[in-house]
Amino acid sequence: MELGLKGKTAIVTGAGSQIGFGRAIVNNLAKEGCNIVACDIDLEGAKKTAAEAQAAGARAIALKNRHYQLSGSTGNGSSRY
Numbered sequence: 001m002e003l004g005l006k007g008k009t010a011i012v013t014g015a016g017s018q019i020g021f022g023r024a025i026v027n028n029l030a031k032e033g034c035n036i037v038a039c040d041i042d043l044e045g046a047k048k049t050a051a052e053a054q055a056a057g058a059r060a061i062a063l064k065n066r067h068y069q070l071s072g073s074t075g076n077g078s079s080r081y
């Protein structure tokens with residue numbers, strides 16, 4: 001599917017799981033021609049995902065990160081933090 005994302009850079013969190021959404025999102029965005037930043041608390045997993053994207057022809061790096069849930073949702077789609 002052509003999403004018009006070629007050349008864009010996608011930062012994908014939770015990309016380290018080899019059975020999860022993050023890896024699948026990375027693979028699909030790589031096919032779209034995106035540059036990939038594969039982020040996860042599990043750096044080794046993120047590296048595997050980034051390597052797979054590279055093998056598919058994408059520019060990809062892995063990054064160790066820890067994301068946090070924001071509190072204070074206003075209930076109208078925005079958040080205070």
Ligand SMILES: NC(=O)c1ccc[n+]([C@@H]2O[C@H](COP(=O)([O-])OP(=O)(O)OC[C@H]3O[C@@H](n4cnc5c(N)ncnc54)[C@H](O)[C@@H]3O)[C@@H](O)[C@H]2O)c1
Pocket residue numbers: 013014015016017018019020021022039040041042045065066067068
């Ligand atoms: N809305 C829905 O219908 C629905 C359905 C299924 C899953 N989910 C949610 O989607 C998310 C991803 O699901 P999945 O199946 O890919 O899970 P998964 O467990 O396969 O992968 C999650 C990845 O996130 C990483 N991770 C966990 N905490 C982290 C943190 N604080 N910082 C950085 N990385 C962290 C883990 O190391 C893992 O690689 C989960 O939060 C899950 O609850 C939502």
